[in-house]
Amino acid sequence: MRSLERHRDVAAYALGVLTEAEAFRFEDHLMECPRCAAHVTEFGPVTRQLLLYRRSTPQFVHPMAKPGPQMLNRLLEAVAARHRALRRRTLYAVAASVVIALAGPAVALMGGGDEQAGQVVQATDARSGVWAQVTTENELYGSQVELKVKDGAGPRACHLIAIGRDGSEETVTSWHAADHDARENTMTGASAMHTDEIVRYEVRTASGEHLVTLKSQ
Known part of the structure; x- marks a missing residue:
């Protein structure tokens, strides 16, 4: 080839x-x-949307069936809701920066938890030496995922796999570990499953070798 x-x-x-x-x-x-x-990582969102469509479509539906108006309305509502959420977060960030600028260090004493903050899990595998941290945040379609990983045993192609409570598996994101580079790398991806539907994450090589497991909280 x-x-x-x-x-x-x-x-x-x-x-x-x-x-x-x-x-x-x-x-x-x-x-x-x-x-x-x-490019493989960039195709991740398309792959996940097709997987979501496959899961939500009954087997008897013809592959070339056209979506009805209700499906379009739901998609538009989901996009609008996501945009509203992004605008709210932006406004909160601007308001917080103004308060900090006016109040100074005293504001730090009032710091509370961010309701939008995602679930964070991390682990290091004693055998492979791979460290990984996964941050997830629920969305309308499932969950948004950020992966940080340190893997000094490259070069190799790797995947982050989300494993559901029902035993189903889904590839969240893929990347290529550089040649003996143990620096932290960050990737983003998404899952059609919500956070409470995921029991654990696994980092595996493209050949199926297990590198590290991160148990969902």
Whole structure:
């Protein structure tokens, strides 16, 4: 397979439509191509939306069925709600900065918990030496996820897997660990499951090797 063809396989790999042999060859390519590794991460939101659609669509519905007006209305309502939430957070941040500027250090004594703050879990695996921290925040579609990871045993392609209480698994995000680089890396992703539906997260290599487990609170 030529290099150009490997670049073109990014979308097919992210969507999981490559054969096992093709996926294996592409993962070898990922270890040497930071550009493709970045593109795989960028395809994450599309993959998750398709997974969400598959889960919410009955099996008897034809794949080419067109969405009805109610589905469009629900999508518009979800987008509007997300925009309102973002605007509220922005206003809260501006108001907080004004209060701090006026009140000075005394404000620090009044610091309380942020109701929007997400759940944070972290762990280090004694065998692999990989450290990871996952921060999650519930959204209308599921949960938004931020991953911080330190992995000095690269280069290798890795995935963050969310495991539901029903045993289902979902790839939250993918990345490429650099060659023997133990610095902290940060990635973002999303899950169709809400926080209370996730029992744990696992960091695995593309070949399925387990690196670290983070148990949800």
